[in-house]
Amino acid sequence: MTRDTNQQSGATVAIQQTMGLTEWLLLIILSVLWGGSFFFVGLAVRELSTLTIVLVRVGLAALALWVFIALGQRALPRRPTIWLAFFAMGLLNNVIPFGLIVWGQHSIGAGLASILNATTPIFTVLVAGIALGDERLSGRKIVGIILGFVGVVMMIGFEALSGLGRELVAQIAILGAALSYACAGVFGRRFKAYGVDPVITAAGQVTASSLILAPLTLWLETPFSQAMPSMTTCLALLALALFSTALAYILYFHILAKAGATNVLLVTLLTPVSAILLGALILGDRLTVVHLSGMALIALGLGAIDGRLLRLLRR
Template sequence: MSTSSSAPISVRMGASDWAQLLLLSLIWGMSFFLIAIAVRGLPVLTVVAARVLVAAVVLWAYVLLSGRSIPRDPKLWLAFLVIGALNNVIPFSLISWGQTQIPSGLASILNAVTPLSTVLVTAMFLADERPTPAKIAGVVLGLGGVAIMMGLDTLAGHRLAILPQIAVLGATLSYACAGTFGRRFARMGIDPIVTAAGMVTGSSILLVPVALLIDGPPPVASVQAWGAVLIMGTICTGLAYVLYFNVLARAGATNISLVTFLVPVSAILLGWLFLEEELNAAHVFGMVTIAAGLLLIDGRLKLRRKG
């Protein structure tokens, strides 16, 4: 990852950026619900590989139909492989495996640590996203909010679920590295749609052979399971990453990571409505606490100085 800044970014997001971020949060919130359906009938690696493969087919079809050119630079394709691993292969695998043992709502809550991980990673690699006292305070406050939403009783009462929770937290670190690494595509002048297509293609190259080796040929499964995979590939991956790279280029890694605060809201509501998962006061209070932390990170809340 380069230590230099890429294209100039806006620390404060505009109305268009927030609108895309809100849409992205709804799409990714839906993905937690769909993962929970897919892993009931399909192996984890098969779900992840099929998801990125569907996204690659859909995005390249759009690239060709819209008259865009396919990049041929080997260095660019190597970068696609790297960001594919960081933004898809590693986190999708960790989250999908984690969701075989923990509820989708809890997985999305843990995923909300991503902005906090991003603040730490960008501090090391991006000169224009250095941590300020407000960002550091936001990290502490946000981590407290995540702890509230998880609940100490979750850690104490479900000891076997600790490893899946750690896996999802590991995914947030991978996302943070991906956001930092992904800043270079805007500097290179790559269209966000082409970047998204290249990334999921890199992910497919890495994942499909591994899934076939470990899981074998895709098994016969329910229409619901495969339908969930198709929706995830087309909307929750293909469309979502076009939005992701567009906001990343304009607002930076820290701001794009704020989407993971909004994701738990839609994911928990979907889990509550369709999967009979619990929605309680701790979730709401934790979300409010994380919101305050992320607003500090974004600069919309200011720390008062004495004197």
């Protein structure tokens, strides 16, 4: 099948099953950017409603990305198929999960939300294993993800699980967001076949999300009737848009094109690690043996998924 045929059909092209050093470094940076999003959302929900936060997040991110694209004079895709794919990606990767996570965080804490969000790789392995020929389900992936997930729970604290069963609808909403992220990762593989720059893909996705959300937000929440948010909330929204959305999605689509859906969504296992390490470095939080044990389990799980650890043990 030629490149042109791939682009016309939207078929995915092959990815590298094992990530290189560059992809691992970008994944760690992405985990830091997305780890901060739970903190920023936690500040914003004190004063603003769900859809308003999500709309401001994607709207400001879209504006920043288009300014960056204009300065770089990047060529824009012209085919309607690609722009329709941006809208589908916007729904799966922004509108649905952002809305569900922000709504869920009105009722449950950030710790439990992070644990539930860490189920994303589990859903991704299942969805990608069914839909993608080069990301088939394997024993090492299952073992690696289970190890990583247990490590996440250890780091955040088993006491966070005490809330399971209460506010059940909010918890199901976070799990729904994780499933939506998984579907988005699989769907997003097509943009490499289309030959679209990751910056353009990120801008197209958040722009489509903004166009979908704007009428819904104006209709359901009348954001202009809400009280003017504090400076703290405004700064949290700005950081959420520029760093946890605009910059984060440039990295996300670059890793997705190189290493595939399963690998890029391992970021949800690394996000709690980044959050706890940042707390220790910046806020002076104390690292415990439990934290370090959780990190070791996550590292072991990621090594199993990557495959090189098992090959080394066999040799």
